[in-house]
Amino acid sequence: MKNYLNKSTFKGIKSELTVKYGVNKSDEIWKYANSEYHKLETDEPDADKTSRSYVFPAVSIYRAIEHYAPGEALGVMRSYGTKTGLKLKKMFGRITSLPGMPDLMWKNMDKIAAKMSSGYDVKNLRVEKDKCYMDVVACPLYDKAKALGAPKAVQMICCMDKEYMNGFRGVDYQRTKSVAEGDDCCDYRLDKSI
16 A cells, blocks of 8 residues: 555654554554555545545544554653644744844734635624734534544644744744633734844
8 A cells, every 4th residue: 555644744753653652563553554544535535635644644643553552642642743843943933034024924923824724714804014813613624524523633833833833934923722622712912023
């Protein structure tokens, strides 16, 4: 069977699994995850790109870890999400350190906010010259993972988000709540810092 997960956004978690569980067990987890991914793709051939790119891999890997190491999937997934988010934070920091980039971002924050919130149920959207606030009250990633029986799987993505958003130069970012973690919303607060 073709290994679909080796091409996914989360292929780096394979090395984390090897460190934690050893080569043999991590190979078994990865095979099982790939099989789960293939089932999801087969069961939902018309699934949207976001489900295929983010939710299906996250749910598949989560299920596989739970199968081979019951009770450990959430911790492994959140840890990987945080590590990946820190790597992305550095990348976004480099990109936004280019001269004029923070001002360009803030000049276009209304368009950025519209793109960021596309597909999400957003309340209290407020974009001003020096701030962008929004409360995401429904997340399609969480909703899809919940429908697939693994709502905690997407907490990995929340952990990434929480870290990499702090990499944007010129933005003070805060998020204290997350729908996927059981809160009533994801409370995004971006304030201009330069």
